[in-house]
Amino acid sequence: MSNAAPTPHPHAAPFPAQERLAAGAQYINGRLRPGTSGRTHSVIDPATGDAVYTYELAGTQDVDDAVAAAKAAFPGWAGATPGERSDALHRFAAVLAERAEEFAQAESLQCGKPIKLTREFDVPGTVDNTAFFAGAARHLQGQSAGEYSGDHTSYVRREPIGVVGSIAPWNYPLQMAAWKVLPAIAAGNTIVLKPAELTPLTSLLFAEAATAAGIPDGVVNVVTGTGKEAGEHLVGHPxxxxxxxxxxxxxxxxxxxxxxxxxxxxxxxxGGKAPFVVFDDADLEAAANGAVAGSLINTGQDCTAATRAYVQRPLYDAFVERTKQLMETVRLGDPFAPDTDLGPLISHAQRDRVAGFVERARGYARIVTGGEAPKNDGAYFQPTLIADAAQDSEVVQSEIFGPVLVVLPFDTDDEGLALANDTPYGLAASAWTRDVFRANRATREIKAGCVWVNDHIPIISEMPHGGYKASGFGKDMSAYSFEEYTQVKHVMYDNTAVAAKDWHRTIFGDR
Known part of the structure; x- marks a missing residue:
């Protein structure tokens, strides 16, 4: 692992954000435009600390305009047939695929993600999500008709809700834009998306691609502003x-x-604080590889990342040593270099926050490897392995959101599963074992929205993503997401043609 400062982007011409998005960082009713807050903000390349895009932030008027555009577009889009919406989303997927390299470069530039991650994960995943919802748009069905009372026929309609106001984070800007936009519009809603002001580039490109695919103006809108001003106004908008x-x-x-x-x-x-439970019969090499990959993906800025490894005592020392060895092979560097494994954190402030957790941990735990910020201009932090921390310590209980893995031992299966559940969070987890009974028990008892067995991190469009406990509620991706974005309506028809119904006697008469 090199601590040397990487040469700024010698391997590819970064995305020319200022030129490409010169018209502004608000996408309302099918076009880019500037914000109206009177304040500017700069997107900072976290690998170099340089400003790469300066724009005017959204004010409340921009939010009002975007909501009005979405409201005006809603009747027409909601009234389109499932087939028409499906066709538009298929075209959308094709446009995204054609523009894949532009999306990959823009995402790497604004986030500091290694280009191999954006090319192989973020962008293909988004194209696949779009293709999935193109198909799913044709399957928004309610319950079949039935005569449940004997005198009536009932059926269930599934209808769009209206205008959706969504707020996405900075760690996966493109994928989160897709996770918000796609189920909403596939179900017939219109949307106003507020990306994080740190990372608006790919959300704007995503909205442009929707328009290029023939999705009507006003169906997909983007407002880029602060959470306090634009975000709260969007959430509270009537x-x-x-x-x-x-x-x-x-x-x-x-x-x-x-x-x-x-x-x-x-x-x-x-948020999340995913446990990584390694039983004593697990494949040690597989578990160590999974722990390093699962804790370091996206520089650890992933709410499903492996953050708490609980290892049964017979494997504990060997797991710590092998994980240390593997972590020390991870290459920090220029995000645009094809051999870079780990880029910077999103900002210097986030790097300093992560460093603070690690520095405080030195007083009560052992830093096995890493634990330092390389001396360069980027927001880099070394992959870090911490051992010998107490279960109630800060690094075990709090979401660090950086390249830090904490390892703790356990003795009995009961203890390991209890420790796994011992946080307020419940987004994701994994269990590592060759024993099918242990695996089944872990998947039953761990309180998380996703539990992997002998792997950690993979997601697929067909399966839902969402949490338990303080990790929230509702599902992204998959057909289950339509439960969030649709209203269920019961329709009931009288089949008797009788004017005076038998139940009317409860109101009048002695029939």
């Missing part, structure tokens, strides 16, 4: 029927507070 938010649990509580005032539908995907 014409927004639903809010979907991905981010920290602390901010999620504020979103819920604002949304409650207007009694709107709410979907929250919040």
């Amino acid at each position: 014409d927004v029927a639903m809010t979907s938010f991905t981010g920290s649990t602390a901010v999620g509580k504020r979103v819920a507070e604002v949304a409650t005032a207007t009694v709107k539908r709410l979907h929250l995907e919040l």
